[in-house]
Amino acid sequence: MDMEIEEIRGTFRPELIPKETGGDIEDYEEALHVLMKFVGSMSSALEQVSGRGANAIVYQAGKRMGHDAAKMMEKTDNLEQAMKEMGEVLGVEFYFEMWKPSDQEGYTIEKGNETVVKLLFMDCVVRQTLRRTGLPQKGPLCYLLYGYMVGAVEEVMSIKGKLDIDHVGPNACLKTLTIKWGGK
């Protein structure tokens, strides 16, 4: 297939940065797909080289992102409030809502010194990347979200949390977030 690459020639003036990005929506799309392929192949290479250590690496990366994303958020010790705030911050890339089965009263369940809440992730960049590259879900890249949520929770509530994957699907994934009170 012949592909014509159009070269963009023009004047470079520093004051135009970042207003002029030098590309249209199709360039963004192409860049997104290249990035998805790159991240996907990096994830499978990581898994090949480091085995289960890949999960820890991606988890750590996610945790940093979570801490950074939640820095500007208001601190709270109310889990439902924290989830709402996090939903606003993580919104577009990782759109999630609290979820509960129909026979459960509230979203949160208290278990001794732990509070548990189920989160339904609907839009997820990780899932899209995995589907773009044909990789299975629940792999190392899913640990990015694990780290992301834990990092954000640590930042907002100043306590430890963990995120378990209950179920993955092509349109949404269900995860359980467990908060350990007094577990700094």
Next chain:
Amino acid sequence: MVEIEIDEDACVGCGSCVDDCPNDVYQMNEEKWKTEVVKVEDCMACLSCHEICPAQAMEHRDIHVAKRLYIDRKVNDVLDKII
């Protein structure tokens, strides 16, 4: 509120959706030997059932449809020309 419709003519009664659904939304109707929806209120629209159904016998309505930015529009354009 999610609505799920099963196309009974298409359903082959393999029970894959019954096994796969984590919230027991489906069960087998043993008389008809077809899947039926019994707990639609617990459907979280993960659409695992769509992925696993060999007959594409179900349809979900009024759900959040996740973004699918991974789909290559250029490939779609080529497919449109072929199909």
